[in-house]
Structure formats: structure tokens, C-alpha cells
Amino acid sequence: MTDSDPVRLYRTVRLIRRFEERAIELVDAGEIVGGIHPYLGQEGVAAGVCAALRPGDLVTGTHRGHGHVLAKGADPARMLAELCGRVTGLNRGRGGSMHAADFGVGVLGANAIVGAAGAILTGAVWARRRRGDDVVGATFFGDGAVNEGMLLEAFNLAALWRVPVLFVCENNGYATTMPVDGAVAGTIAGRAAAFGMPTVTVDGQDPETVREATAAAVARMRAGGGPELVEARTYRFDAHHTFEHRVRLDYRPPEEVAAARRRDPVLIQGDRLPAADRAAVDAEVEATLDAAVDFALASPAPDPATALDHLYASGLTARTGGG
Amino acid sequence: MPRLSYRRALTRALADEMTRDGSVFLLGEDIRVAAASVTTGLLKKFGPERVLDTPLSEQAFTSFATGAALAGARPVIEFQIPSLLFLVFEQIVNHAHKFPLMTGGQCAVPVTYLVPGSGSRTGWAGQHSDHPYSLFAHVGVTTVVPATPADAYGLLVSAIRCDDPVVVFAPAGALDVRADVTDLAPVPLGRGxxxxxxxxxxxxxxxxxxxxxxxxxxxxxxxxxxxxxxxxxxxxxxxxxxxxxxxxxxxxxxxxxxxxxxxxxxxxxxxxxxxxxxxxxxxxxxxxxxxxxxxxxxxxxxxxxxxxxxxxxxxxxxxxx
Known part of the structure; x- marks a missing residue:
């Protein structure tokens, strides 16, 4: 089997899909506390964007961030160990689902404050390029984030200083339960266009389409262009958060969900592969995740005596809270 | 014996650290013309790449500095008004301060937030006269409030060299202090x-x-x-x-x-x-x-x-x- 682009893309969307399904099982089993925001249905966006980036490029993710971290190349076993709160996790069990970070592969963190990461990534890319590094960045955010002032400030700063950051809006139609039509005046792309940014709206369910749009934008940015925006139209197949598995919230018509599920990025990309190649990838992904689950569950929990470790990079030690 | 003003002590600290360490840069509002009389002469000496005038986007440029710090730079932000710290409390507390722990020690965020003219400036009223240093001590961000020109110099130098975020309050009530200073040196953080x-x-x-x-x-x-x-x-x-x-x-x-x-x-x-x-x-x-x-x-x-x-x-x- 040749490891062509279609195969790599399929492997990524399949890995994210199965990672999330296994993670939900671990939530249900009580191994992941606090629940997760499943990325199910949106896999094509992270996979397509990250396929067009280089290993040294930088990304930031969101509270619904597992896909971004995995697509950029983080180890699924250490990612799953992080979700389970183990010392072997990417963040040594200090971050969990919403803050998973792997600076080694350019993931400056999933960020759980909506709209907050755009300016952080803009500063990081600016500083790296100032040092002469040929890097670009991609910052993921949802449709809800376009109503956060700090993200619009980041649009302006990146455009003004021509920092090559790809603003990737994952428009899944809902900010938690608020439909985008009830929250966004004008258009999402129009907001970026107002800052002079090139924008494109793509089918986020097709990983190849996302990859092609990203590759074109990244090529322009590497050639000296400023920031751009990709609005990927997508759909969240599962809950906003796994708490919805216990508490039903009535905000999406069942027929809408069913229709959206028929445009499944894993199936769309899988159909581009010969059946044997696809089966081989599926088996490889399953083996990877079997090993990841074993690794996570076999890893130790952090020692409570280390709860304040890493609070300060300078070595400052904080007073403890006891009497 | 040279007389040194508090403001010029801050200027000297910035200039000395920018000379010593190429990763140090300044950003803020109207700092190229030194509207607060702290960054005086620094544009000419270090150029526009290291003295950045920002748009009035405090939240974005505060987190921009966080990102630059994550990528190895040492930004110093000048805030023109102490009350702007309320506006950027989110960016400092939720991101700059929390990143090292949340990432399990993968990063450092060495940003200095310099507030020349904190507290009352007399006649600047409700939204320009706050002195919110206790808030930063409460959340556990390193917080310094120098009283003298020598400490203004020494603590700002130490703040810039610190691997964690540091807020430097330069009280309006101390900015006009002058003192005989023979020996400018870093002052250790956390030492009274x-x-x-x-x-x-x-x-x-x-x-x-x-x-x-x-x-x-x-x-x-x-x-x-x-x-x-x-x-x-x-x-x-x-x-x-x-x-x-x-x-x-x-x-x-x-x-x-x-x-x-x-x-x-x-x-x-x-x-x-x-x-x-x-x-x-x-x-x-x-x-x-x-x-x-x-x-x-x-x-x-x-x-x-x-x-x-x-x-x-x-x-x-x-x-x-």
C-alpha cells in the first residue's frame, strides 16, 4: 500500500473518529472525568488543514480540540493518557481534554476560552518569523467565536502586521445550543473580509476540499501574504459535550442531525480508497488505539504532592493552602 | 553623584535589557513617541521592529505578547492607564499565568506588564485612577511596586529576566521621585x-x-x-x-x-x-x-x-x- 495523500487523510479522519468513540467509552466507564466535547463529524476540517501544514508550523485548538491535536501529529497514546489524567499524558495530567498541548509538534494548546487563541497564535507566529523561522500558523475556532471581540481584534492585528495565520472557522451551525443564524449578524467570511483578508468558504465534510483550500492559502502566506480565513461548513454529529448523553437538550431537529450524518467525512474520504487499503488503515488505527487505551489505563495518576508543579516556570514555589 | 528620576530609571532598565537581550521587545500604545515619558529615545535606538505601537486593542496585544513569549521572545507591554488591567485580566490570568501549569511545564510565558502612573494621577477620575496590584497578587502573578528610582530600575530588569509573567506597577505618586544613584543593579524579586x-x-x-x-x-x-x-x-x-x-x-x-x-x-x-x-x-x-x-x-x-x-x-x- 502506498502512503499517498488520500491514504494519509483517511488515516487521520479515521484515527480522530475512532479516538473520539473510544474516548466516549472511557467517559462512560468513568476513566475520563469531566467529559469531553466530541469532535465527531468535524474530522475533515482538522485533517484537511493539518495535511497542508509542515511539522514546524504552529496551531491552536479549541475546547473541541482532540482532532486538532491528533491531526497535527501528537501521539494518540499520550493524548488519551492526558484525557485520563495520567502522568504520562501530553500535559502530565495537568490539562485534560480542553487544554491538551504538544509544543513538540507545534500544538500550542487547545484553548477553552472561546475566541482567545487567535491573538496568542498571531504573536507566536510573528515572534518565530522575526527570528527568521519560515513558519505559518492555523488557529481553529467555532462559529460562536466570531462574536468574541478579542478574536476580531486578532483579525485586525494579524492583518495589520501581515502575520501569516490561517483563521479556520469550524462553522458547525451551533454555539453550544445557539444556532448561528440567531447569533451572527452578517456573515462569518464577511467579518474577515472587512479586515482585508482573503476568505473562502468550503465544504468541511470533504477532507480533500479543506486540504486544497488550506494549501492554496498557505502557499500565499509563505510567499509573503498576510492572514486568511477559511470557513469550513461542518456539523457536529454528537453532543456539544458528553453531559448531553445524560441530559437531553432539544435544539437540533432529529431529521437535521440524520441528514448531516449522511455527509460523513470518514466515509467520504474512505470511498476514495481501494477497499483493501481502507481495511488496512482501519486495522492499523484500531491497533494504535488498542495500544493507546492500554497505555493510558496502565499509566499512574499524578502524585497529589505534585499538584503545584509547573505553576511557575521561574521556579517560584507557592504557599500551600493548609493551616 | 548622578540624580536619577524614577521615569528615567525605567527607561534605563528597558534600554539596558534590550541591549543585553535581543529577544526583548516593547509594545503598547503611543510608545514610539513616549507619551508616558518612559520609552523616550528607545525607538531611535532600537528601531520600529522592537518598539511596536499597537492599535487600541489591549486584549489582542496582551495575548499577542503571550504568544510571542511562548515562541521565545520577552515582550514588555506598557499600559497607558492602570484601569486597562481590568480589560486584560482575562488575557493575563486565563492564559499567560495558566499556560505553564496547564501544559504540564511545556512552556514559559516571560511577559512584563509595565504600568507607569498606577493609582491616582489626581484629576483623572474613576476610570484612570485604579491601583489593582492586590488582584494580581491574589491570582498569583508576580507583582512588584517599586518605590524608588533604584528599585524601579532593578525590579524592572528582574521582571524582564523572569521566566514568568510579572506586573510592574510604577505608582503615579512615585514617578517624580529623584534620588542619588551610584550603582544601578538588578533587585531580586520577592525581597523586601x-x-x-x-x-x-x-x-x-x-x-x-x-x-x-x-x-x-x-x-x-x-x-x-x-x-x-x-x-x-x-x-x-x-x-x-x-x-x-x-x-x-x-x-x-x-x-x-x-x-x-x-x-x-x-x-x-x-x-x-x-x-x-x-x-x-x-x-x-x-x-x-x-x-x-x-x-x-x-x-x-x-x-x-x-x-x-x-x-x-x-x-x-x-x-x-
């Missing part, structure tokens, strides 16, 4: 200093109030022997230095330009009484609860800690017990 030795009572004074405390101590000389302790850094606090002083004097008064509830004075008193038996109840002189500085000068002064209040607090504390 006894400004005036005494034996009857320890007065802890924060920032510009150090000068008021020294004046009051001088006026009371002959009646009460006042030791003036300048913590210089409010977080991490020099508890050992303070406890050493209070162990000798047995009495404590704190003068602090914070609002009273949950201000640093409350923490100082609580920590001391946990550790040292006192001869008399401790006292504090602060802004009132929930203070909003009114515009009229007499009203502005009325809600700031004053020398008369401090004198009365010292006398009461020394009469008790």
Missing part, C-alpha cells in the same frame, strides 16, 4: 527592604506610600520608633523579611493603596498574626471598600490612604497593649 530601622512598630508601606511612611516616621521620631518595611514585591512576598521585623517590634501597621476588602494589607496582617504574637492589634490604612476615585481633588485625596490616617494608626497601635 527595611527603609528606616525602628524598634516600636513595623509599618509596611506599598509603593509611593513608602515615602509617606518615611515622612510620618520622621515626624513621630522622639515619640515612637517606627521601622518602615518596603516589600517591593507583593507576590511572592518577603514573609521572612517582614516576620523578622515584626518579631523585633511586636507591632504592625500596613498602609496600602488597595480597596480594603481583600487588599494586600489584609493578607499581610493575616500572615503575620498567624506567625508572630503581637503586643497590640494590627491596623491598616487603605482605600475604602469598593473605592471609585471621585474627580474633585479633595474627594480624590479623601479616599486614598493619607499621612494623618497613618499617624493615627501608628499612635493607636502603640498605645494599645
Amino acid at each position: 527592604v527595611v527603609r528606616r530601622p525602628g524598634s516600636d512598630v513595623t509599618v509596611v508601606a506599598v509603593g509611593h506610600l513608602v515615602h509617606d511612611a518615611l515622612a510620618v516616621a520622621g515626624e513621630l521620631a522622639g515619640q515612637v520608633s517606627v521601622e518602615v518595611f518596603d516589600p517591593r514585591t507583593l507576590y511572592p512576598f518577603d514573609w521572612d523579611g517582614l516576620l523578622d521585623s515584626v518579631s523585633r517590634t511586636g507591632r504592625l501597621v500596613v498602609v496600602d493603596d488597595s480597596n480594603r476588602s481583600c487588599g494586600i494589607a489584609g493578607e499581610i496582617i493575616a500572615t503575620v498574626v498567624e506567625r508572630v504574637p503581637l503586643a497590640a492589634p494590627p491596623r491598616r490604612v487603605t482605600r475604602p471598600d469598593g473605592a471609585v476615585l471621585p474627580f474633585a481633588p479633595a474627594l480624590d485625596r479623601a479616599v486614598q490612604p493619607g499621612r494623618d490616617q497613618l499617624t493615627a494608626a501608628i499612635q493607636l497601635t502603640c498605645k494599645d497593649g
Whole structure:
């Protein structure tokens, strides 16, 4: 089997899909506390964007961030160990689902404050390029984030200083339960266009389409262009958060969900592969995740005596809270 | 002996660190023309790549600095108005401060937030006169409030070299202080200093109030022997230095330009009484609860800690017990 682009893309969307399904099982089993925001249905966006980036490029993710971290190349076993709160996790069990970070592969963190990461990534890319590094960045955010002032400030700063950051809006139609039509005046792309940014709206369910749009934008940015925006139209197949598995919230018509599920990025990309190649990838992904689950569950929990470790990079030690 | 002003001490610290370390750069509003008279001459010396004028986007440029720090730079942000810290509290606390722990030690965020003219500037009213250093001590961001030109230089240098975020409050009430300075050197973070030795009572004074405390101590000389302790850094606090002083004097008064509830004075008193038996109840002189500085000068002064209040607090504390 040749490891062509279609195969790599399929492997990524399949890995994210199965990672999330296994993670939900671990939530249900009580191994992941606090629940997760499943990325199910949106896999094509992270996979397509990250396929067009280089290993040294930088990304930031969101509270619904597992896909971004995995697509950029983080180890699924250490990612799953992080979700389970183990010392072997990417963040040594200090971050969990919403803050998973792997600076080694350019993931400056999933960020759980909506709209907050755009300016952080803009500063990081600016500083790296100032040092002469040929890097670009991609910052993921949802449709809800376009109503956060700090993200619009980041649009302006990146455009003004021509920092090559790809603003990737994952428009899944809902900010938690608020439909985008009830929250966004004008258009999402129009907001970026107002800052002079090139924008494109793509089918986020097709990983190849996302990859092609990203590759074109990244090529322009590497050639000296400023920031751009990709609005990927997508759909969240599962809950906003796994708490919805216990508490039903009535905000999406069942027929809408069913229709959206028929445009499944894993199936769309899988159909581009010969059946044997696809089966081989599926088996490889399953083996990877079997090993990841074993690794996570076999890893130790952090020692409570280390709860304040890493609070300060300078070595400052904080007073403890006891009497 | 050269006379150095507080403002020029800050300028010197910025220039020296920018010369020493190419990763240090400045950003803020109107800093190229040095509207706050702190970045004077730095554009000419270091160029526009290292002295960035920003749009009025405090939240974005504060997090931009966080990102630059994550990528290895050492940004220094100048905030023109102390009350802007409320606007960027999210960016400093939720991101800059939390990143090292949340990432399990994968990163450092060495950003310095410089606030020249913190507290009342007299006549700048409700939205330009805050002194929110206690908030940063509360959340655990390194917080310094230099009182003198030498400390302004030395603490700003140490702040820039620190691998964690540091907020440097340069009180408006201290900006015009000049002093004979022979030796400019870094001042370690977290180390206080006894400004005036005494034996009857320890007065802890924060920032510009150090000068008021020294004046009051001088006026009371002959009646009460006042030791003036300048913590210089409010977080991490020099508890050992303070406890050493209070162990000798047995009495404590704190003068602090914070609002009273949950201000640093409350923490100082609580920590001391946990550790040292006192001869008399401790006292504090602060802004009132929930203070909003009114515009009229007499009203502005009325809600700031004053020398008369401090004198009365010292006398009461020394009469008790």
C-alpha cells in the first residue's frame, strides 16, 4: 500500500473518529472525568488543514480540540493518557481534554476560552518569523467565536502586521445550543473580509476540499501574504459535550442531525480508497488505539504532592493552602 | 553623584535589557513617541521592529505578547492607564499565568506588564485612577511596586529576566521621585527592604506610600520608633523579611493603596498574626471598600490612604497593649 495523500487523510479522519468513540467509552466507564466535547463529524476540517501544514508550523485548538491535536501529529497514546489524567499524558495530567498541548509538534494548546487563541497564535507566529523561522500558523475556532471581540481584534492585528495565520472557522451551525443564524449578524467570511483578508468558504465534510483550500492559502502566506480565513461548513454529529448523553437538550431537529450524518467525512474520504487499503488503515488505527487505551489505563495518576508543579516556570514555589 | 528620576530609571532598565537581550521587545500604545515619558529615545535606538505601537486593542496585544513569549521572545507591554488591567485580566490570568501549569511545564510565558502612573494621577477620575496590584497578587502573578528610582530600575530588569509573567506597577505618586544613584543593579524579586530601622512598630508601606511612611516616621521620631518595611514585591512576598521585623517590634501597621476588602494589607496582617504574637492589634490604612476615585481633588485625596490616617494608626497601635 502506498502512503499517498488520500491514504494519509483517511488515516487521520479515521484515527480522530475512532479516538473520539473510544474516548466516549472511557467517559462512560468513568476513566475520563469531566467529559469531553466530541469532535465527531468535524474530522475533515482538522485533517484537511493539518495535511497542508509542515511539522514546524504552529496551531491552536479549541475546547473541541482532540482532532486538532491528533491531526497535527501528537501521539494518540499520550493524548488519551492526558484525557485520563495520567502522568504520562501530553500535559502530565495537568490539562485534560480542553487544554491538551504538544509544543513538540507545534500544538500550542487547545484553548477553552472561546475566541482567545487567535491573538496568542498571531504573536507566536510573528515572534518565530522575526527570528527568521519560515513558519505559518492555523488557529481553529467555532462559529460562536466570531462574536468574541478579542478574536476580531486578532483579525485586525494579524492583518495589520501581515502575520501569516490561517483563521479556520469550524462553522458547525451551533454555539453550544445557539444556532448561528440567531447569533451572527452578517456573515462569518464577511467579518474577515472587512479586515482585508482573503476568505473562502468550503465544504468541511470533504477532507480533500479543506486540504486544497488550506494549501492554496498557505502557499500565499509563505510567499509573503498576510492572514486568511477559511470557513469550513461542518456539523457536529454528537453532543456539544458528553453531559448531553445524560441530559437531553432539544435544539437540533432529529431529521437535521440524520441528514448531516449522511455527509460523513470518514466515509467520504474512505470511498476514495481501494477497499483493501481502507481495511488496512482501519486495522492499523484500531491497533494504535488498542495500544493507546492500554497505555493510558496502565499509566499512574499524578502524585497529589505534585499538584503545584509547573505553576511557575521561574521556579517560584507557592504557599500551600493548609493551616 | 548622578540624580536619577524614577521615569528615567525605567527607561534605563528597558534600554539596558534590550541591549543585553535581543529577544526583548516593547509594545503598547503611543510608545514610539513616549507619551508616558518612559520609552523616550528607545525607538531611535532600537528601531520600529522592537518598539511596536499597537492599535487600541489591549486584549489582542496582551495575548499577542503571550504568544510571542511562548515562541521565545520577552515582550514588555506598557499600559497607558492602570484601569486597562481590568480589560486584560482575562488575557493575563486565563492564559499567560495558566499556560505553564496547564501544559504540564511545556512552556514559559516571560511577559512584563509595565504600568507607569498606577493609582491616582489626581484629576483623572474613576476610570484612570485604579491601583489593582492586590488582584494580581491574589491570582498569583508576580507583582512588584517599586518605590524608588533604584528599585524601579532593578525590579524592572528582574521582571524582564523572569521566566514568568510579572506586573510592574510604577505608582503615579512615585514617578517624580529623584534620588542619588551610584550603582544601578538588578533587585531580586520577592525581597523586601527595611527603609528606616525602628524598634516600636513595623509599618509596611506599598509603593509611593513608602515615602509617606518615611515622612510620618520622621515626624513621630522622639515619640515612637517606627521601622518602615518596603516589600517591593507583593507576590511572592518577603514573609521572612517582614516576620523578622515584626518579631523585633511586636507591632504592625500596613498602609496600602488597595480597596480594603481583600487588599494586600489584609493578607499581610493575616500572615503575620498567624506567625508572630503581637503586643497590640494590627491596623491598616487603605482605600475604602469598593473605592471609585471621585474627580474633585479633595474627594480624590479623601479616599486614598493619607499621612494623618497613618499617624493615627501608628499612635493607636502603640498605645494599645
